[in-house]
Amino acid sequence: MSSLNRRQFLQSAAPLILPAAVLGRAGAVSPNGKIRLACIGVGGQGTSNMNAFLADERVQVVAICDVDGQHRDRAMKTAKLTKADCYNDFREVLARSDVDAIMNATPDHWHSHIAIAAAEAGKDMFSEKPLGASIGEGRAICDAVTKHQRVLQCGTWRRSGMKVRMACELVRNGYIGELKEIEVGVPGTFAVRGGFTGLEGPEAVPAHLDYNLWMGSTAERPYTAARCHFNFRWIDEYSPGYITDWGAHFVDVAQWGAGMDDTTPVEVSASQVKRRDKGLYNAPEQFRLEYRYANGVKLTMFSTNDKATYGTKFIGSEGWIFSESEVLKASNTDILRTKLKDSDTKLFVSKHHHRNFIDAVLSRGQVAAPAEAAQRAATICHMGAIAAKIGQPLKFDPKTERFEGNEAANGMVTRAMRGPWKI
Structure with missing residues (x-):
C-alpha cells in the first residue's frame, strides 16, 4: 500500500471492515504453505508470542503493528522485516490480502475491536486474555468468530499444560x-x-x-x-x-x-x-x-x-x-x-499453545482455549x-x-x- 493510499485509508473516521471475499482470499494460505501472520501489539507479551510463532516452521510473520514506534522497530528487527511491513494502525494490516491470521496482544480495551474486525476480514486470531474488556465485548467477539467461522485461540495457555x-x-x-x-x-x-x-x-x-x-x-x-x-x-x-x-x-x-x-x-x-x-x-x-x-x-x-x-x-x-x-x-x-x-x-490435549493455534488454522480443528x-x-x-x-x-x-x-x-x-x- 503506498503512503498516499495509507493516508486516504486513515481519513475514514470509523473503523473500516473488509471481508475476506473483498480481499481476494477466502481462507487460502500462502503458496509456500506457511501461515502468514501479522503481530498486532508487540510490547512484552506480544513479543513473547511473536517469538513463539517465529519458532514454528509453518509460520511466516509478514507484518508488525503497534502504536508505539519503538516497539514496532524492535519487533521489525526480530522478525527481519522492513518498515514497509510495519504499521501504526491495525486496520491497514487487516486490509492486506496476504495476512491469514493475527496475533493480538494489545491492551484489554482494544481486544474486542481488533478481534471483531479480524473475524470480519477473514483472519484467524491468537488473542490475549481476557477475551474482552467487558462481558458484552467478549460476547460480541464470540458472535463474530462463529458468524465468520474463524479460529480463535485465547492466550489462556494453561490449557496446554x-x-x-x-x-x-x-x-x-x-x-x-x-x-x-x-x-x-x-x-x-x-x-x-x-x-x-x-x-x-x-x-x-x-x-x-x-x-x-x-x-x-x-x-x-x-x-x-x-x-x-x-x-x-x-x-x-x-x-x-x-x-x-x-x-x-x-x-x-x-x-x-x-x-x-x-x-x-x-x-x-x-x-x-x-x-x-x-x-x-x-x-x-x-x-x-x-x-x-x-x-x-x-x-x-x-x-x-x-x-x-x-x-x-x-x-x-x-x-x-x-x-x-x-x-x-x-x-x-x-x-x-x-x-x-x-x-x-x-480432556483435549495440547502440548504447545501457539503451535496448537497453527494446527487449528491449518486443519480448521479444535483449539485448547476457544x-x-x-x-x-x-x-x-x-x-x-x-x-x-x-x-x-x-x-x-x-x-x-x-x-x-x-x-x-x-x-x-x-x-x-x-x-x-x-x-
Whole structure:
C-alpha cells in the first residue's frame, strides 16, 4: 500500500471492515504453505508470542503493528522485516490480502475491536486474555468468530499444560470425590513497572507514540507514561487489576476442571475491597470475591501475598488438588498416582499453545482455549469486578449474561466507548 493510499485509508473516521471475499482470499494460505501472520501489539507479551510463532516452521510473520514506534522497530528487527511491513494502525494490516491470521496482544480495551474486525476480514486470531474488556465485548467477539467461522485461540495457555490437564481430569472424574469448592489465589499488590507511582502528572506525548490511537475507545485523558503499556492494568477504566490479569488464567482452569465451560456462576459478592486513595492506579488491590454455581459449587477468588496460593485449588468431599502451571499438589499423593480408566473423561490435549493455534488454522480443528470458554472465564472475572464496584451481592443469568434486578450492574456489562469505536 503506498503512503498516499495509507493516508486516504486513515481519513475514514470509523473503523473500516473488509471481508475476506473483498480481499481476494477466502481462507487460502500462502503458496509456500506457511501461515502468514501479522503481530498486532508487540510490547512484552506480544513479543513473547511473536517469538513463539517465529519458532514454528509453518509460520511466516509478514507484518508488525503497534502504536508505539519503538516497539514496532524492535519487533521489525526480530522478525527481519522492513518498515514497509510495519504499521501504526491495525486496520491497514487487516486490509492486506496476504495476512491469514493475527496475533493480538494489545491492551484489554482494544481486544474486542481488533478481534471483531479480524473475524470480519477473514483472519484467524491468537488473542490475549481476557477475551474482552467487558462481558458484552467478549460476547460480541464470540458472535463474530462463529458468524465468520474463524479460529480463535485465547492466550489462556494453561490449557496446554500437561499437569493442569491432569489436575482437571482427576477432578472431572471424581478422584477427589464430589467437587464442593474452588479457591483461586491471585496477587493483590500491583507489580508496577518502570518505577512509576501513579501520582505522576501530565506530560508531553513522545513522538514515537500515537497516544490517541492507544486510548482508542476509552475516555480522553492527559498523557503520562505511567498510564500506558504494562501499567494500564492497574487503572480501573482499562482493567480491574489482577482480577482479570491473573484471574483470567486461574478461573479458566477452575472452569475446565469443574466442567463449566458453557456457563458461569449465578451469584457473586465482593468483600474486603481496598483501593488506593489517590493517583492513577485505582483498580482493586485487595479483594475477596465469592461466587456460587447453580449446582451449589462455591468459587472464591482472593488477593494474597502468599505466592504458594497463586493458582487454582479444587476441594472435594474426599480430598483436594492444587494446580498452577508445573505445580501439581494433592491432599494425598495417591490421588496424583491415579491412572485414568478407559471410561473416564479425557480432556483435549495440547502440548504447545501457539503451535496448537497453527494446527487449528491449518486443519480448521479444535483449539485448547476457544472463544466461548475464554468468554465464560473472563465473564466470571468481570462479574467480580462489577460486584466490587456495586458493593452488594448480585445474581447473574449465564444465558442472557445479564444481572437480575440490578440496572447499575447491567450498565457495566459493556463499557462506554468514545468516538467512532463501537461493537
